[in-house]
Amino acid sequence: MTQTAADASQSVQTNPKQSQDRRWRSVNRTIRLNGNQPDALIETLHAVQESFGYIDLDAMQYVARELTVPLSRVYAVATFYHYFTLKPPGDHTCVVCMGTACYIGGSTAILDSIHEGFGISPGETTPDGKVSLLTARCLGSCGLAPAAVFDGEVAGKLDAATVVEKIARWADHDSES
């Protein structure tokens, strides 16, 4: 199984339950708080994604065992809900809103120009792993349409040129920023 963070794969091989890794401890806390109940599946997957940035097969296996949920059900839930991702994200993420207000405000043009400039479509990451492009169904900032989220920060009243410029800055910089 491919994994980006080397220490993550290590902590998987050692038992995540005893892992001292802060990320696993946060997942385990969620599981414990919910009394290892199967109905905490979605909460737990949220915790995994928050800790690791994505949900891989090892994590799913672990969650299935801890919550006594069938494997196929974990996979089904992780793929049914679009908020979850099974792929590691790039160093930076840009989420373009494709809600109605933003759509009327021209978010399609933004996506088109990102595709032109960086060759990525929604759900994809640039080959160097620096920038991931995602779309959202309304960020709730419709008053400022079109809106997008750059590494967790919402920005509104965007146009294609500004967005491309922002992403270009990420792509040029070393992964430090």
Place this chain on the structure above:
Amino acid sequence: MTLSLEELQQIARIEKDRREGFQHRIKICVAAGCLSCQSATLKEAMEKEVSRRGMENWVDVKGVGCLGLCTAGPLVFVEPDGILYQGVKVSDAGPIIESLGAEPIDALHCSTDLPFFARQHKVVLENCGRIDPERIEDYIAEGGYYALYQALRNMTPREVIQEITRGGLRGRGGAGYPTGLKWTTVAKAVNATKYVICNADEGDPGAFMDRSVLESDPHRVLEGMAIAAYAVGAAQGFIYVRAEYPLAVKRLRTAIAHAERLGVLGNGIFNTRFRFDVRVRLGAGAFVCGEETALMASIEGRLGKPRPRPPYPAEYGLWGCPTLINNVETFANVAPIIRNGGAWFAGIGTETSKGTKVFALAGRVNHTGLIEVPMGTMLRDIVFEIGGGIPRGGRFKAVQTGGPSGGCIPEQYLDMPVDYESLAEAGSIMGSGGMIIMDESSCMVDVAKFFMEFCMSESCGKCVPCRVGTTQLYHLLCKITSGAAQPSDLDKIEELCDLVKNTALCGLGQTAPNPVMSTLHYFRDEYTAHIEDKVCPAKACKMQPAKEVV
């Protein structure tokens, strides 16, 4: 620890005194809209500026919820002077503080006499932009949790429901089901365990009312839920919030913790035997989870796929127990109704649609943001008075209400009152309150295609008509917008719309054809222009065969 009325009143008094102690109170909007214009940095700058001048004791700087006019953010409101500033930059912090008590700064001044403010009637949003959502004392100072006290100590559950029924409140989540009736059914159900759920999934893209309420005044929703729980006999509540609203989640969690600490949630509230706990559950990006049976499945940690009803949640809901499920805005109306009486509430609005409704104005309109108006307000007033009309001298074309389940309302209906029945007659629905205004630059076929794509990718995939029908419809609409369609494709579209509407399992499928049917009804000529002349009248679609013409 339980709270007594005296203690509640004392908290309110102390808070009010604290406020009086300040000569000026600067309120900076820190709801989602203004936050994305860096209002958090502005607040910091303002605080620094105040302390640099040693004015902490007579100038209060606080973050508040949405002030409504999101286009003009960041917004700053100065009390008691009553001055609203718009588009405030960090560099404006100093000058604003300097101007306190003197003439307001003209360049930033935004008149509150604008119809945008003057025409509104605030019930649900009465505290939005006035109180600090992270301080329970602020809410209590505005009369918060007094309605809960009244309900628990002076009313029987039946009387509470009667009051809600008298107010004529109808569900704000879309369908407009009478709230009193729903509560009665759950109250009647015989079971030791019952649940109350607040539906804060707000999946309609282009709507952000629930978000603003949760971010600006979370205690109001908690109080409404607690009153509802008392009325129907539940002890456990859940709030199902979309994960895309991290700020709302954070503020809700803070609010719950504060309410528990104070004793307005938890055991023996106000020295009664009533007990009520609330937990937050996160959605995970599925529109269909706004549908009540799917939402409950999701709370149970399962796939959010609707199941056939009956049985309704009121009889067989969360974990098989009778469950009351209402929208955020519905709960937000509860406390004012108990405080002021059902008759007061019934005095607002129209014969069949009582009270006010919050709308999220967006799209091609000058003043985008959040508004609250009495039911029955004319559509024209909303778009042209409150919304300030179409920007850049554009021409109004249609307003979309109800999101993917709604329809587009054309110009000839501008003089229609906005209530449940009138909207349905015009081929749309009230929905949750998203209002997207479109001008001539929007192609109605393209808009229909946009919504169909939405429904297709949000369809849970359980029933055939929705899963395959929306896909087929989407492909047909793509054919039209690319200039590859034949006249017979329009028949197929109408046929499929009828099929999906009548045979799909849940509300998502049953309403998915609405945007197509309403645009076909009012803008059929646009469809035929695409099909027969291979042109897009709004010049929005890239028509392949028409290329040589351009």
Place this chain on the structure above:
Amino acid sequence: MTAADAFSRKKSNTEARSVRILTFKIDDRDVSAREDETILAVARQNNIYIPTLCHLDGLSERGACRLCIVEIKGSPKLVPACVTRGREGIEVITNSERIADYRRKILELIFTERNHVCSVCVSNGHCELQQLAVNLGMTHVHYDYLYPRLAIDASHERFSLDHDRCVLCLRCVRVCDEIEGAHTWDVMKRGINSRVITDLNQPWGSSSTCTGCGKCVQVCPTGALSEKGKSVAEMVKRRQFLPYLQLMRGVDRE
């Protein structure tokens, strides 16, 4: 167990020990039924045909294929017979022009969704989908085929899975969970991208939970799940075990 089942059982426990008997009409015939029986069950007892696909005696109901829709006089809403219970005095119509038309179109949609090429299918001649097309008089498909590109999973030593023939009735998911108790199957993704999967979407042959019982294969209405090495003539599904197992487990069902 579906919500509806548990609901009906709970009701019968609390309200009336003795189940009430209702009388109503199906296609102008007077029928009597227990109040916890579905319209479909009553129709079948009276030899009235209602087409079904996702329903299978012995499994929980899903109400998902919508082929069993019927009309109730005086109500504009169509209801699925497999999950709707009768009510005193109603008049059910199972075969109006309107319903027949809807059913045919729904069936057409199913045919367009995947690549159902009967001539090369192992279930040719014993396929419920084929039979439905005959019964409902579906002569041609007038919507565009979607032609998804799907794979075959032949990794299991005895069985194979062909997504091209899958109609997402989820009988396999239900039988595996409700009868075998393995829950090897589930559906991944959503909408038109839904696919049945085993475990963590891994090859069936490498599934750690599959007991190899083959119940999923027996309940599959089409050739999506089949036994390897069987000729077309032999690929008949055997489902007698279902009512039998239900009986053994003491579940009171039709």
